[in-house]
Amino acid sequence: MWVLLRGGYPLRILLPLRGEWMGRRGLPRSLAPGPPRRRYRKEALPALEVPVLPVTATEIRQYLRARGIPFQDGHSCLRAPSPFVKALPLKDQNGATASFSLFIDKTTGRFLCMTSLAEGSWEDFQASVEGRGDGAREGVLLSEAPEVEDSEEVRRIWDRAVPLWELPEPEEAQLARVMFGLTRVTDDTLRRFNVRYLRPARSLVFPWLSPGGLGLRGLKLLGAEGQGDGVHYKETTIPRPGVYHNLFGLPLISRRDVELVLTSRELDSLALNQSTGLPTLALPRGTACLPPALLPYLEQFRRIVLWLGDDLRSWEAAKLFARKLNPKRCSLVRPGDRQPRPLEALNRGLSLSRILRTALPAWHKSIVSFRQLREEVLGELSDVEQAAGIRWNRFPDLNRLLKGHRKGELTVFTGPTGSGKTTFISEYALDLCTQGVNTLWGSFEISNVRLARVMLTQFAVGRLEEQLDKYDEWADRFEDLPLYFMTFHGQQSIRTVIDTMQHAVYVYDICHVVIDNLQFMMGHEPLSTDRIAAQDYIVGAFRKFATDNSCHVTLVIHPRKEDDDKELQTASIFGSAKASQEADNVLILQDRKLVTGPGKRYLQVSKNRFDGDVGVFPLEFNKSSLTFSIPPKSKARLKKVKDDNGLATKKPSSGKKGAVPQNSETCLDQAHQPCQPDPSKPSR
Ligand SMILES: Nc1ncnc2c1ncn2[C@@H]1O[C@H](COP(=O)(O)OP(=O)(O)OP(=O)(O)O)[C@@H](O)[C@H]1O
Structure with a gap:
């Protein structure tokens, strides 16, 4: 960081500039390991592991009581005697507390034995208590050895x-x-x-x-x-x-x-x-x-x-x-x-x-x-810049309109079928993620492998197919982003999805969830006879989640069928007006190819609850890097817009942690650089 x-x-x-003498971890070469290292990891991507049936604190307590295991209720954990150490004679209350060396997380059921450092999931714990599988100790992981x-x-x-x-x-x-x-x-x-x-x-x-x-x-x-x-x-x-x-x-x-x-x-x-x-x-x-x-x-x-x-x-x-x-x-x-x-x-x-x-x-x-x-x-008044949220590096026009990406908001994103919604939202989320925004993706339509491939291409700002020798280098850096993927594909119930999101917020401190797209939660709804009511219910659930967890949710929703030559409006979002009412921001990917030729898209901000600025700006698709960031030739135009708003003259922040450059030139230049880790942000 x-x-x-x-x-x-x-x-x-x-101080010396970092140069040739630095190794991969930023350590002197003499201390860094020799050739670039590859480690075998079972999962190339941090897919989110969620228990099939999330356990509740009540269920954990019931289970312990039913098995006659004594426990104490703590702040975030239950404490119990560890089955992974030899029982100590229980003499008094203090002795009992000392021997209660097993901590079970009340939210996830995961346990840690402080004495033996054994740890594992709730299922592992149950298996060891019940003597299932390979015996008490084999079912659990010992705390990850270096x-x-x-x-x-x-x-x-x-x-x-x-x-x-x-x-x-x-x-x-x-x-x-x-x-x-x-x-x-x-x-x-x-x-x-x-x-x-x-x-x-x-x-x-x-x-x-x-x-x-x-x-x-x-x-x-x-x-x-x-x-x-x-x-x-x-x-x-x-x-x-x-x-x-x-x-x-x-x-x-x-x-x-x-x-x-x-x-x-x-x-x-x-x-x-x-x-x-x-x-x-x-x-x-x-x-x-x-x-x-x-x-x-x-x-x-x-x-x-x-x-x-x-x-x-x-x-x-x-x-x-x-x-x-x-x-x-x-x-x-x-x-x-x-x-x-x-x-x-x-x-x-x-x-x-x-x-x-x-x-x-x-x-x-x-x-x-x-x-x-x-x-x-x-606090909000005296730090207006931070209150406006995290600014995009690649989309200065989005900063101009939305001011930034804030916690606890709901963004609804729509656009015609096949117009590039997933591709755009992937770059929009990646931009934030490279700045330390812990992100969870729910991609129900395209597989995580395909999504990650798009993101990696956008991250490297270029086709990796033609430079496979660079793959490991980019993949290593990509792997260190605070990025997680839900492993769902196809129809899912909203309850399961919200439970997973809740789990991710708790375990990984997720502050941005992207759901692509809402239609994949509608099939399993008991209300499916009334699709509009089902959608309203789902939108309401995401709204509540965003507010309760202080987490930003970006929700992709398909538009209703309209004439191809018509532009979409807020009212074109499928369903009733609930989605646009509940949303803090509404973004529409406008496809004006009939007028402007293929490849040309516009992003319209049609609702902005934070400060009301709405507007539209062009996006130009780059097929090799799959990016929509502003191409360099638009610099002059954008600069003019900024000058008109008096923003271009604004100095970058005082250098506070978390501040990002506001100068439009800086942002534009960054837009087409391969994404270097931002030095002012956590490097992970
Ligand atoms: N502006 C563009 N011009 C040309 N091709 C594009 C553009 N944007 C995206 N594409 C390509 O179009 C294909 C579909 O893009 P994407 O999956 O992002 O669309 P979508 O709107 O999410 O589709 P759907 O409506 O099926 O969810 C991808 O192969 C992508 O690379």
Whole structure:
């Protein structure tokens, strides 16, 4: 992840540009493995695994009672004695709690045994309790052991890294402290958290230690790089981010700790712990996600304060994570000028304990007064750019009209049959996904393989058929996107689809779901005798899902049959007016080939609830890259439009994390570059 350093540190530091000496993970070649690596993975794409019948907390409790297994109800998990360790004699209440080392996630049924590190699905647990299959232990996975190759690399890097105070040149240590904003963090803090420095990569190294602090399971490297007047941080994890489940700081937590401050960066945890003495943990992937696999480690805390950052995205993430952790025990530190992120607060000489005392409870009843909302409203007003959502890199005209992609909205997308709806929506979603928007695809019409092929071509902005030698390189990068696919094909019931989406939001922190298309949910409806009522019901279900889960849903709906030479309108969406009423945005792919010749399409924004701007802009299809992004020759036209709106003169944001360039030239140039990972966004 790249994070722009903010705060009052001297920023004019000359740092080497990344060049030839860097290997695949951004590590010096001497430390990176030799030839490009291919790993065999069973699934090339992260297809979403959902239990056939999702289990509920009530069913889990009933099952445990029926089997005579004692359990305790926790915040996000049930605790029970683990069948994977030898039973301890139960003497007293404390003894019982200690021996209850099995944590069963109340939402998914997945379990983790903290003693043996065995883990598995609810079905695995049932099979082992019932002694089915190959016996109790064979049915479950042991917590993913690092690949040999990874563990060698981890060990090699760790052994070459040294504590900052052991660097031979004091100037080098001082430069590193300045670069990482650590001038006020003491050696003692760095020692307690076991932080080292890797000289050849000019990176801090944060270890991922096994419970008990003995084994080394992985590493995170944090590099700093000069960029203009600023410094960018870049994170690299081993193993790769998807399985990097480290709660940094865990070895320092005692069993008796009942309060915790959760941060989104290791450096923030250092600052917090040093200045408040409170137990603190850092999330492995910042504000991108809170994997449920980590929840058992957080069960012991009666109170958790989330202090994730200083922007609106961190605030949104804190609210979402609090839901998973049980909002009743969570408080949130609101971003604000006097409440920056912990490391910056330390460097500015602010009192971190005082800021913690201002944390707001995450839980409130279903009725709120303006008093509770006023801070939220202020946040939106003072950060208009982030409140408008994430901007597309490839579609500046869409930014001009819709302003951005926001959580909790419903977008309805329609267009004539075969006009390129799937192709367009694939690029539109891919653009957001490359910027760290965790995306779930429900492609009911075309197979995931075909869809992924289209997306990969769009990602590489070119035909891969003719450059198969580059396939692995692109596929490796594509694989690291936070992109998931539902494995449904053909007709599905809306209930199953919503359950799957719910599961994905919980497990993968999905914030954008694409459903292509709604007609595939209508066949199984009990209301199918009345197709219009069925569609209304389904649209209502997606609307509710988007609002309840603060997740954007993009829904493709076929138009009703109209004359070929007529343009579509909002009223052309199949069914009653419900779809357009419920939608926050309505997008129509207009096919004016009869007038303008084949290949020419227009995208019309015909509803925009956020700020009302509607309009139309041309799309030109590029058959080899399957992209619709604005071709370079439209630059002048677009620039004029931007100038007319006064947007082209607008400066890019102050460099806040999450901000994207607004300058139209920048966006256009990016539109036809092969998609390089955006350095200001999580690199996964
Ligand atoms: N503007 C375009 N000009 C020419 N071909 C296009 C254009 N857009 C998409 N295509 C091609 O047309 C085919 C159909 O595209 P796509 O599946 O995206 O259409 P669709 O509108 O989703 O279809 P359906 O109505 O069946 O859902 C694909 O092979 C795609 O590459």
